[in-house]
Amino acid sequence: xxxxxxxxxxxxxxxxxxxxxxxxxxxxxxxxxxxxxxxxxxxxxxxxxxxxxxxxxxxxxxxxxxxxxxxxxxxxxxxxxxxxxxxxxxxxxxxxxxxxxxxxxxxxxxxxxxxxxxxxxxxxxxxxxxxxxxxxxxxxxxxxxxxxxxxxxxxxxxxxxxxxxxxxxxxxxxxxxxxxxxxxxxxxxxxxxxxxxxxxxxxxxx
Amino acid sequence: xxxxxxxxxxxxxxxxxxxxxxxxxxxxxxxxxxxxxxxxxxxxxxxxxxxxxxxxxxxxxxxxxxxxxxxxxxxxxxxxxxxxxxxxxxxxxxxxxxxxxxxxxxxxxxxxxxxxxxxxxxxxxxxxxxxxxxxxxxxxxxxxxxxxxxxxxxxxxxxxxxxxxxxxxxxxxxxxxxxxxxxxxxxxxxxxxxxxxxxxxxxxxxxxxxxxxxxxxxxxxxxxxxxxxxxxxxxxxxxxxxxxxxxxxxxxxxxxxxxxxxxxxxxxxxxxxxxxxxxxxxxxxxxxxxxxxxxxxxxxxxxxxxxxxxxxxxxxxxxxxxxxxxxxxxxxxxxxxxxxxxxxxxxxxxxxxxxxxxxxxxxxxxxxxxxxxxxxxxxxxxxxxxxxxxxxxxxxxxxxxxxxxxxxxxxxxxxxxxxxxxxxxxxxxxxxxxxxxxxxxxxxxxxxxxxxxxxxxxxxxxxxxxxxxxxxxxxxxxxxxxxxxxxxxxxxxxxxxxx
Numbered sequence: 001x002x003x004x005x006x007x008x009x010x011x012x013x014x015x016x017x018x019x020x021x022x023x024x025x026x027x028x029x030x031x032x033x034x035x036x037x038x039x040x041x042x043x044x045x046x047x048x049x050x051x052x053x054x055x056x057x058x059x060x061x062x063x064x065x066x067x068x069x070x071x072x073x074x075x076x077x078x079x080x081x082x083x084x085x086x087x088x089x090x091x092x093x094x095x096x097x098x099x100x101x102x103x104x105x106x107x108x109x110x111x112x113x114x115x116x117x118x119x120x121x122x123x124x125x126x127x128x129x130x131x132x133x134x135x136x137x138x139x140x141x142x143x144x145x146x147x148x149x150x151x152x153x154x155x156x157x158x159x160x161x162x163x164x165x166x167x168x169x170x171x172x173x174x175x176x177x178x179x180x181x182x183x184x185x186x187x188x189x190x191x192x193x194x195x196x197x198x199x200x201x202x203x204x205x206x
Numbered sequence: 207x208x209x210x211x212x213x214x215x216x217x218x219x220x221x222x223x224x225x226x227x228x229x230x231x232x233x234x235x236x237x238x239x240x241x242x243x244x245x246x247x248x249x250x251x252x253x254x255x256x257x258x259x260x261x262x263x264x265x266x267x268x269x270x271x272x273x274x275x276x277x278x279x280x281x282x283x284x285x286x287x288x289x290x291x292x293x294x295x296x297x298x299x300x301x302x303x304x305x306x307x308x309x310x311x312x313x314x315x316x317x318x319x320x321x322x323x324x325x326x327x328x329x330x331x332x333x334x335x336x337x338x339x340x341x342x343x344x345x346x347x348x349x350x351x352x353x354x355x356x357x358x359x360x361x362x363x364x365x366x367x368x369x370x371x372x373x374x375x376x377x378x379x380x381x382x383x384x385x386x387x388x389x390x391x392x393x394x395x396x397x398x399x400x401x402x403x404x405x406x407x408x409x410x411x412x413x414x415x416x417x418x419x420x421x422x423x424x425x426x427x428x429x430x431x432x433x434x435x436x437x438x439x440x441x442x443x444x445x446x447x448x449x450x451x452x453x454x455x456x457x458x459x460x461x462x463x464x465x466x467x468x469x470x471x472x473x474x475x476x477x478x479x480x481x482x483x484x485x486x487x488x489x490x491x492x493x494x495x496x497x498x499x500x501x502x503x504x505x506x507x508x509x510x511x512x513x514x515x516x517x518x519x520x521x522x523x524x525x526x527x528x529x530x531x532x533x534x535x536x537x538x539x540x541x542x543x544x545x546x547x548x549x550x551x552x553x554x555x556x557x558x559x560x561x562x563x564x565x566x567x568x569x570x571x572x573x574x575x576x577x578x579x580x581x582x583x584x585x586x587x588x589x590x591x592x593x594x595x596x597x598x599x600x601x602x603x604x605x606x607x608x609x610x611x612x613x614x615x616x617x618x619x620x621x622x623x624x625x626x627x628x629x630x631x632x633x634x635x636x637x638x639x640x641x642x643x644x645x646x647x648x649x650x651x652x653x654x655x656x657x658x659x660x661x662x663x664x665x666x667x668x669x670x671x672x673x674x675x676x677x678x679x680x681x682x683x684x685x686x687x688x689x690x691x692x693x694x695x696x697x698x699x700x701x702x703x704x705x
Contacts, residue, residue, distance in 0.1 A: 036636045040377055047384065057396040066661055069391035069398055072654055076387065080380040087373055108430055115429035116628060119422070119603060123624055126607070126617065135604045142600035146432040153597070161601055165608050173253065175612045 130180030232272020240280015247277030302506030326512035331519035355680035363487035382646030422627020467516025485513020
């Protein structure tokens with residue numbers, strides 16, 4: 001199934017605007033505000049109580065001083081908490097007044113999650129098969145998902161663009177692209193994969 | 207003031223074909239790098255630096271200045287066409303440039319960006335040339351408390367780019383500030399929120415955040431739209447050209463943004479991004495149609511682009527006159543001069559004034575060449591708007607990934623980009639504005655650095671912030687700006703949630 005020919009531009013612009021408006025995704029809801037406020041409040045509380053004490057190293061002589069590395073993070077989490085509380089109260093007020101508002105279309109959410117999943121799969125694939133081949137597959141998968149069905153268009157794009165980018169970055173700009181776990185172990189024995197937490201991710205595949 | 211005899215000698219020096227061709231090569235390379243997400247102006251200059259070893263000092267500086275000036279504009283082309291800022295300086299341009307492209311007015315947005323960049327570049331360079339010694343002297347008066355006061359004033363612009371809800375804008379700004387805390391603390395080098403991952407030590411790169419925040423949500427939204435549609439969707443036509451009348455109409459915006467950009471350019475460490483946001487903010491503040499900002503306003507594009515390009519000329523002033531580089535790119539330019547046996551500083555002006563003047567004159571040449579090459583780039587951009595969404599956005603994702611990786615050569619940036627992208631997507635759905643998030647992230651490191659340096663100097667006393675007239679003036683401006691916005695908004699109940 002090929003794509004229909006592009007119609008009048010103005011009509012298309014109108015379609016874009018309309019589809020954005022009724023996509024169901026871009027319509028902020030009171031229920032959504034309530035959820036966002038709760039997430040923000042929880043994040044600020046975790047940041048203030050757990051993350052800052054545990055993940056900010058403070059030299060002993062600066063503990064409790066304005067010049068402590070933890071001073072600004074603490075202040076910011078406290079500010080976010082304060083704002084989140086106001087956000088939450090306003091959202092509750094709106095909820096009581098107007099109800100939850102229209103729900104976003106579930107179908108749109110599935111589609112959005114689909115795009116997000118393909119994007120995530122592409123990034124994971126970079127770790128395994130390298131950036132060039134992952135990009136070939138990524139472009140093919142996304143163009144297909146977005147509705148392009150012509151094999152010639154998909155294959156031309158998915159092959160030519162990653163090869164051009166490989167040439168530009170590796171040969172001209174001297175930026176060495178990730179080769180992936182599989183190919184770096186085949187190409188050389190310089191595989192330096194240690195555990196995720198303590199290693200530099202850039203050394204995995206170069 | 208300008209010494210006309212030296213100026214005449216400098217003019218004779220720069221009208222050499224080798225110099226003009228080197229400048230043109232720099233402009234073309236700068237444009238290419240600018241439109242490629244992930245390759246920043248600094249990278250373009252660094253890549254070209256080895257080539258200059260075999261050139262005369264003036265030819266070398268012509269090539270590097272061509273890159274320096276053009277990469278800033280180049281970044282706005284992709285910001286307008288595909289919502290992906292090519293360089294951090296284009297972060298403010300994307301807010302109105304991309305909506306204009308979506309409305310079928312891409313050509314106007316691109317032309318406005320080009321002409322505003324050119325105008326402010328020319329005016330700020332004239333200013334830098336004429337008041338070269340004065341700016342240098344004023345810049346010398348800016349210590350940590352003064353720069354902190356300027357940044358504090360800049361932060362008040364968050365309120366004006368918060369859209370319908372100031373509260374949501376403030377929440378977004380707080381999040382931006384918090385994300386900027388990841389990495390090493392700027393004073394003691396202590397790790398903050400790195401969770402044991404080495405690549406987090408350097409913090410999140412600004413381009414990673416910008417690409418994630420603006421590009422990934424757009425890819426998801428357009429993906430959903432393309433999936434649901436049965437027909438080819440394109441961004442639209444390039445639309446009408448910018449009329450001379452439209453260009454002239456915004457002269458006050460160019461002027462204001464030029465003054466802002468020049469001031470920030472002359473101060474070490476601030477750079478083009480804050481200048482772009484302040485330029486955008488001032489354009490909105492004085493606009494008769496402020497409600498159009500963020501939805502596709504030519505004034506917004508003009509303000510942002512005039513602001514970031516006005517930085518170029520004045521940024522050279524502290525470098526040439528005092529030997530203090532204004533930003534990373536000017537630091538590399540300074541390195542290039544040193545390589546060629548010229549030491550920037552007060553003695554350079556004494557020993558070779560014609561060289562100093564020639565550098566500023568070369569900026570004019572670079573700007574004229576930018577106008578020509580930029581016009582050609584706009585013609586080429588028409589191909590982008592004709593590419594269907596189904597094809598364009600998968601390619602944009604791949605470009606964004608390559609670009610983000612290329613900045614520092616680490617995959618943690620790509621993962622962070624995706625994470626910020628998903629956060630940006632949910633923020634967009636809930637109408638939590640992205641601009642305050644980006645502004646806070648950009649300003650946070652300077653804010654913290656200057657605040658803590660000031661407190662170290664004063665041994666913890668806050669009196670240092672009111673110890674000079676400059677910092678008092680900017681602190682008063684910050685308070686006035688914040689109060690005026692809150693009072694104005696509360697009058698119209700805009701502090702409350704938009705829904």
